[in-house]
Amino acid sequence: MTQELRGGRRLRDRFGDRLLLIVTCAAGVGAVALIGFIAYKVIQGAHLALSTFGLSFVWHSAWDTNRNVFGAAPGLYGTAVTSVIALIIATPLALAIALFLSELAPRSLRLVVGSLVETLAAIPSVVLGLWGILVLGPFLADHVEPWLHRWFGFVPIFGGTPSSSGIFPAGVILAIMVVPIVASVCRELFLSVPHELEEGALALGATRWEMVRGVVLSSSRPGIAAALILGLGRALGEAIAVTQVIGAGWFIHSSLFAPGDTLASRIAGQYQGAVSKLQVASLFYLAAILLVIGLLTNLVAQVVVRRFAFQRTGGS
Amino acid sequence: MDAAAMLRGDARVRRRRIVNRLAESGATIAALLALLVLGVVVWTIVKRGGSELSWGFLTKDLPLFGQPGGGIAPLIVGSAILVGLATAMALPAGVLIAVFLEEFASPRVRAPIQLSIDLMNGLPSIIIGVFVFGLLVYGHPQNGWAGSVGLAIVMLPLITRATQEVLRLVPAAQREGALALGASRWRTVLGITLPAAAGGILTGTVLSIARAAGETAPLLFATSIFGRTTEWSPGHALPNLPVQIFIWSESADPEDHRRAWASALVLLMFVLVTSLVARLVLARTRRRMG
Numbered sequence: 001m002t003q004e005l006r007g008g009r010r011l012r013d014r015f016g017d018r019l020l021l022i023v024t025c026a027a028g029v030g031a032v033a034l035i036g037f038i039a040y041k042v043i044q045g046a047h048l049a050l051s052t053f054g055l056s057f058v059w060h061s062a063w064d065t066n067r068n069v070f071g072a073a074p075g076l077y078g079t080a081v082t083s084v085i086a087l088i089i090a091t092p093l094a095l096a097i098a099l100f101l102s103e104l105a106p107r108s109l110r111l112v113v114g115s116l117v118e119t120l121a122a123i124p125s126v127v128l129g130l131w132g133i134l135v136l137g138p139f140l141a142d143h144v145e146p147w148l149h150r151w152f153g154f155v156p157i158f159g160g161t162p163s164s165s166g167i168f169p170a171g172v173i174l175a176i177m178v179v180p181i182v183a184s185v186c187r188e189l190f191l192s193v194p195h196e197l198e199e200g201a202l203a204l205g206a207t208r209w210e211m212v213r214g215v216v217l218s219s220s221r222p223g224i225a226a227a228l229i230l231g232l233g234r235a236l237g238e239a240i241a242v243t244q245v246i247g248a249g250w251f252i253h254s255s256l257f258a259p260g261d262t263l264a265s266r267i268a269g270q271y272q273g274a275v276s277k278l279q280v281a282s283l284f285y286l287a288a289i290l291l292v293i294g295l296l297t298n299l300v301a302q303v304v305v306r307r308f309a310f311q312r313t314g315g316s
Numbered sequence: 317m318d319a320a321a322m323l324r325g326d327a328r329v330r331r332r333r334i335v336n337r338l339a340e341s342g343a344t345i346a347a348l349l350a351l352l353v354l355g356v357v358v359w360t361i362v363k364r365g366g367s368e369l370s371w372g373f374l375t376k377d378l379p380l381f382g383q384p385g386g387g388i389a390p391l392i393v394g395s396a397i398l399v400g401l402a403t404a405m406a407l408p409a410g411v412l413i414a415v416f417l418e419e420f421a422s423p424r425v426r427a428p429i430q431l432s433i434d435l436m437n438g439l440p441s442i443i444i445g446v447f448v449f450g451l452l453v454y455g456h457p458q459n460g461w462a463g464s465v466g467l468a469i470v471m472l473p474l475i476t477r478a479t480q481e482v483l484r485l486v487p488a489a490q491r492e493g494a495l496a497l498g499a500s501r502w503r504t505v506l507g508i509t510l511p512a513a514a515g516g517i518l519t520g521t522v523l524s525i526a527r528a529a530g531e532t533a534p535l536l537f538a539t540s541i542f543g544r545t546t547e548w549s550p551g552h553a554l555p556n557l558p559v560q561i562f563i564w565s566e567s568a569d570p571e572d573h574r575r576a577w578a579s580a581l582v583l584l585m586f587v588l589v590t591s592l593v594a595r596l597v598l599a600r601t602r603r604r605m606g
Contacts, residue, residue: 013500020502024416028429031413031476034469035432038439038447045450096346104343113347115595120354122591124530126558127580130565131357134573176353183350207336230438237440240532240558244565264442264533271536280454287446291439298438302431 042291045284048277057285063250063266065275070282072289077252078167078260079290082242083235085171085256090178090231095224097179098186099212114187121180129244132173137164137245140172145257160255165247168256170265173241178231185227189220226304233297237290239264263290358584365581368574374582378544378555384571388579390546394554398460398539399529401550402467407521409468410475411510417476418483419505437473441533444469449537458539460550466534471524478520482513485602519598526591530583532558557583 043050049057049070060071101114145162152158193216201211217224239262247259248269261269263286274280372387379386413433417426444466452462486509494504510517535556540563542553557579564576 013503016502017500020415020505021420024412024420027409027412028416028421028425030409031436031472032428032432034472035435035439038443038469041447041450042443045446045454093346093349096343097350100343100347104340105347113351115592116354117347117350118595119588119592120350120357122526122587123354123357124532124558124583124587126530126532126561126565127361127584128357130561130576130580131360133565135356135360179350207332209336209339210332212339233438237442239440239442239445240536240562244562264440267442267446268533268536271540284446284450287443291443294438294440294443295435298435301438302434 039291039295042284042287046281046288048281049285050281052278052281053285057282058289061250061252065279068276068278070279070285072263072286074250074252075261075263075266075286076289078170078246079236079262079264079293081167081256081260082171082174082246082262083232085168086174086178086235087228087232089172089175090182091228093175094179094182094227094231095186095217097183098190099216101183101187102190103208103212103216114184117180117183120176121184125177125238125241126244128173128176129241132169132241132245133165136172137169140164140169149257156254157256160253160257163247163257163259165245165259166257167246167253167260170242170246170260170262171256173245174235174238177238177241178235181234182227182231185230186220186224189223189227190216193219222304222308226301226308229297229301229304233294233301236262236297237264237294239268243268263287263293358588361577361581361584364574364577365579368578369581373578377546378560379575380544382569386544386575388557388560388575388582390542390544390555391557391560391579392582393546393548394460394539394542394556395529395558397548397550398464398467398535398554398556399525401460401464402471402528403521403525405464405468406471406475406524410472411479411517413472413476414479414483415505415510418480419501419509433473433476436469437477439469441466441470441531442536444534445537448534453538458537458541458553460539460547460552460554462538463535463554463556464550466538467528467531470531470534471521471528474524474527475517475521478523479513479517482516482520482601483509485516486512515601516598519594519601522590522594523598526587526594529590530558530587532562535559536562 053060053070057071058076059073060069061073062069062071063074064070097117101110101117105113141162141164145168148158149160149162197215197219198211201215202208206214242262243265246261246265248261248265249259250261250266253260267283267286267290270279270283274283372385374387374392375389376385376387378388378390413429417429421429447469448462448466452465453459490508490512491504494508495501499507536559539553539556540559542555544555547554561576561579561583564572564579567573567576
């Protein structure tokens with residue numbers, strides 16, 4: 001009787017072990033398959049546009065629903081420019097915040113300020129975009145852009161008339177979204193710098209800033225690069241907030257104050273329906289380009305992070 | 317050492333001190349600036365949204381086009397259904413993936429799965445929107461299922477990551493103790509490891525809910541054309557907060573802007589309160605387990 005029971009239990013255990021392994025393994029394989037399926041589905045949707053325009057889609061700049069001609073160039077330009085603006089603004093700010101949180105702030109402030117900065121990242125992009133179009137945009141158009149125009153107007157990018165929606169406000173909104181991401185990654189990096197090194201530099205008579213520059217920043221360089229690439233990935237792919245503030249203009253204009261579009265914002269802006277099948281396929285084509293760019297940036301960031309983590313754990 | 321050299325040295329020390337002071341205040345100002353932006357955003361939304369918010373606004377149907385009044389009850393219901401369905405899909409899948417990665421997978425099997433999860437986490441959410449459109453909407457009417465699948469894809473890597481983190485915190489001694497007592501693998505996982513990790517999984521899930529509730533892009537092509545009354549069936553397009561805020565923010569009517577502010581306040585409060593609570597609980601769990 002007990003023997004039978006034990007035998008039954010052993011059978012059940014063997015079955016249970018096998019089942020749990022199979023089910024969890026299937027879920028794991030499913031995750032890999034899902035990424036592949038997403039890529040496949042997006043490229044499949046772009047098929048019609050791919051066969052109609054080929055690769056020339058990438059450098060053509062029309063978006064003409066009447067003549068059924070589409071191209072991605074203005075979106076690529078807008079994506080690149082808004083992301084560059086975002087990184088130019090966000091990089092020094094994020095590094096400074098990370099240094100403040102890891103080296104400067106008193107212990108009691110660290111947790112509070114750190115979690116408030118992370119809260120900034122938790123604001124939904126549609127809410128930030130609403131604020132961007134109704135508050136930040138007009139503020140930039142009234143105060144910041146005229147100033148830039150007056151002093152740097154001879155540079156074409158600051159020519160043109162200030163406006164509350166355009167490439168520049170989009171870049172600023174993206175910077176606000178990127179700062180908390182880069183700052184929190186960099187804070188972890190800076191905290192992981194070995195204390196002996198920092199104390200050694202201070203003992204040699206370095207000021208705190210000299211210690212930061214010579215030890216903290218220089219030993220974290222690859223990690224900072226990875227954090228910036230992660231932030232870049234976020235900026236490249238953000239659709240909603242950018243759509244709200246960028247003003248939807250499918251052309252390449254030298255002025256940053258002019259309206260524009262990114263790949264993501266053009267896709268989002270067309271949500272009310274496309275006219276023709278070719279237009280839908282062209283939107284998928286934009287998505288496919290964005291997918292490739294997004295996957296590449298993330299992949300590069302992962303590689304850098306992994307190599308850096310290996311260095312730090314293997315080297316010390 | 318003559319006086320001139322000492323003076324020079326003195327000047328250099330002073331310059332180093334000044335540079336140091338400048339760098340320190342620069343870092344402090346940057347941190348203050350971030351807090352200022354957060355403060356201004358939250359304050360604007362509370363101020364502009366708060367004056368519009370009322371019981372009627374929370375409980376009435378959406379306004380008729382171009383008319384004053386109306387409310388956002390259908391949006392709240394729809395968002396809750398979408399996020400609830402997404403959680404029901406992403407939570408089991410995410411936990412299973414995490415269990416596989418932490419308890420079973422060899423390093424070689426682990427690498428591609430971990431990479432897929434990381435890539436999914438970095439995927440622009442508009443791509444997810446386009447994907448569910450191509451998969452579940454193109455050629456059919458818009459529907460809530462498609463939207464919730466999109467949100468589930470947003471949540472999946474977050475839940476997986478959070479679960480992995482707590483699974484790593486479960487003491488090996490507990491696991492080994494169970495195995496040493498003769499418990500089988502599956503009993504150990506289901507009876508010891510997962511219950512020990514349950515709190516952390518829950519907070520991770522709540523954090524991902526806070527994130528999904530504010531996501532607009534995955535819903536934009538799936539469930540953005542809806543009626544003005546409450547819709548309970550995910551077979552139809554479900555009204556939801558993020559998409560409606562997006563639509564109202566693009567409108568030229570100042571009445572719509574007021575509605576957008578008030579809805580943004582509702583959404584923001586939900587997101588901030590849930591993520592704050594989850595973060596606090598998470599910090600406590602970490603301290604207790606780590």
